[in-house]
Amino acid sequence: MGAYILYRLLGRLDGMPTSTRQLRPDGRATRWAGQHERRRAEFVDAALAAIAEHGPEVSTERIAERAGVARTRLYKHFDGASDLQRAVSRRVTELITEELEPVWNPRGSPMRMITVAVDTHLRWLTEHAHLYRYLLRYSPAGEAAGGFTDIKTALGRHLTQLFGEYLRTFGLDPRPAETTAFGLVGYVESASARWLDNPAGIGREELVEQLTETIWTILDHTLRAGGVELDPHRPLPPPHELAQGTEAPGDHDETAKRS
Known part of the structure; x- marks a missing residue:
């Protein structure tokens, strides 16, 4: 009986148009x-x-x-240990990217933007040190895909665009933006990783302050070289708002001054 039913079923399929059989989804x-x-x-x-x-x-x-x-x-x-490592690295990368939201959408004064970004980065590292080291261990330099290199590249590109837009708005050459942005990302990552392995008696808040001051010094030097002076403690609108609100930097408000 079972063979007969199977025979009849196959017969129906054979009589069914090929396109109909192929389009029927396999649930x-x-x-x-x-x-x-x-x-x-x-x-x-x-x-x-x-x-x-x-x-x-x-x-x-x-x-x-x-x-x-x-x-x-x-x-x-x-598909083996490397596939698992890639999947874990991608997930850790997603977690860090979500945590770094203040970097993607900075608000406030220059010092506030820098402080929040650095503090967010260091807080994640201290709270998830093992995950951070795992990500470094299985970075794209090895077999795993994803990793902290991708995050650093994304940060560097984002900051390049942001800093470049500010330089253009201030009437300055935007070409130094990329070198400055990627240099700062590398500086913070290198200093943070060293501190994580060897705090040397320095607390997180103190390190945030050190890194913030250094970053601002570099940015301020770049701006002053072009004749623009920013008050690091005054709110700094996004570049498009500055461009819409003034014909030239510093003409309508005191956010930026030309020397």
């Missing part, structure tokens, strides 16, 4: 794909928790233990 495949992605996300979350607890060199066995599955079950959803 099981769709459900499996969704379940597969959900399980991967759950395992990545378990990996983040395991890294936070055991450090950046956490073993796959620890991650599987945290997820409540056998190591072999874990690898049914990842």
